[in-house]
Amino acid sequence: MRRGERLTNTLKVQRARMDWSQEELARRIGVTRKTVNTIENGVYIPSTYLALKMAKAFGTTVEELFQIPE
């Protein structure tokens, strides 16, 4: 992630909707809980592949999960 690049995300909302913990989401997409945490807090922008896996796990689209802040 380059300096200044940020994405907002709705991971927390989506997790709440599915009643999943970070650990549960991590298990479903095959990463560590820490990786989910850094993505959720906007510290790390995931690869396209991982973003697609997340969207698939939630049954939604990548655009629903990640947005470029206005």
Added chain:
Amino acid sequence: MSSSVETFDGLRRRYFLIYLVGQVAFLAAWVVRLVLRETTALAVWLDTALAIVLLLAVLVLFYSLLGLNKIRRAVVSDPALREALYDELVRLNWERAWKYGFLAAMAGLAFFAVFNFLSPVKDVFAFILTTFFAGASGYAFAFYRLDRS
């Protein structure tokens, strides 16, 4: 699998911290010994003390590498676990840590260039080795910090 990933991730972080402590202790003792030896100010008692620190640091490094290897061997038979444990963030941190390792090696070279200007170096090979150790320590320290952040 999730709890296994978290267990192994915690273990990996623990062994890596032990490795880092060993690496820093080794580098510090090595540099002090080298600089004092080059300036012929190394007393016998201090040389012995530094040799003990070096030996202990090597033991710590050996222990941590055994632990890290044990984790690697434990996950090698489970591709999903291995993939989760060495996920893209971990791999990215490895790559980013290389940059800091390189900078640490360059800083080591700059330090010894200045040192050589003040007091000509006798044991060039030891200085090259030290630069290598500085790079390895910089890499380990950067990875640990990136992994924690």
